[in-house]
Amino acid sequence: MGKNIPKTTSPHLAPDRRKQPDFFIADIFDASIKDDMASMEHPLFALRAGDKRVRVYERTGVTVTIKPGYDGCATIHDKDLWIYCISQLVEAKNRGREISPTVHFTMYDFLRTTNRRTDGDSYERAASMLGRLKGTVIETDIRTAGQRDRRGFGLIDSWRVIERDSDERMIAVEVDLPHWLFRSVSAMQVLTLSPDYFRLRKPLDRRVYELARKHCGHQPTWKVGISTLHEKSGSTDKRFKFRAAMKLLAEADALPDYRMIFDTEADTLTFRQRENKAVRKGATA
Incomplete structure (x- = not known):
């Protein structure tokens, strides 16, 4: 088998849209995409869109219950927002900046960084994604940074639109991450993913x-x-x-x-x- 991942059309890999030059987006990641270790270990995100089942996962002394919101459980593609926010926080921390659970970003930057299209439908799907992340509730005793949470929480605590364009599409967004996830990032309990993960x-x-x-x-x-x-x-x-x-x-x-x-x-x-x-x-x- 070849050593390199093929860049052609594949049922497994999407085209790399990030290869297109864009002078209006700050490439702060430099192929350094971060994910937190706790959520990599446990299946917090659904693998099927529209999944409205309550899922219970038990392994090695940890119990995770995932309860869907009105629009179903957040999917692993919705997790891209987590990864994007974690990457921003780690980048800021590595540069010696103060970080907090509140992350500000432009939706265009998020779409481009995660290898998505930037048409109107993509902005609408991103809005639905925020709703699923807020609506999905996790009840667990996952340990992060030496502390164990025995409570329920949303995959994001809250979100709000700071600015819209003339078509009412979200331009600037603010997201509050759950505190246990922020603790994990602050303790640098994260791993670097391949730049091709989003493909x-x-x-x-x-x-x-x-x-x-x-x-x-x-x-x-x-x-x-x-x-x-x-x-x-x-x-x-x-x-x-x-x-x-x-x-x-x-x-x-x-x-x-x-x-x-x-x-x-x-x-x-x-x-x-x-x-x-x-x-x-x-x-x-």
Whole structure:
């Protein structure tokens, strides 16, 4: 299999819209996208749009209950807002600036950074995304920065539009992140993601990538049984369908940073760091 992720059209990878030059957007990320380690470990985000089921996940002494809002649970594509805000906070912290749970940004910057289109429909979908993030409630005892939260909270505490354009599209937005997530970022309990993360089309591919990133950490490989990976992913598919999806993803070799080696006899997957990629470091990488 090739060492490099293909840049052509793929059922797994969307075109890289960020390659188009734009002199009106500040490229503050420099391919340094951050995610918090707690949410990478636990399936807080739905893999299906419109999911209105209450989901309960229990593993290694942690119980997570996800309750949907009126428009359903926030999806892993909605998590892009979290990743975007975390990346801004880490960037500011690395530059010695004061940070707070309140993050200000332009919606155009968010859309471009996360490899989205910038048409009117994309602005409307972003507004719906904010609603799902606010409406989804998590009840958990996740430990972050040495503290354990035993309470319910939204995936964002609040949001507001600071400025609109003549078409009533959101220009500038303010988001208040939950305090446990801010504590995690302040303690630099974050990991750097591949710049191609936002190109992954399928929700399950994104979830599998972040699990590989979390569990490989600074080591070159991670071996996991299909049953364990199925549970950790939060997938609601039957195990045989999940297994088939993992085989297809491994054969496509489209996962950023990692090759997937499927062992049919042992029913395991091994994630191996790509030879031409240095192991991504943590918060300050």
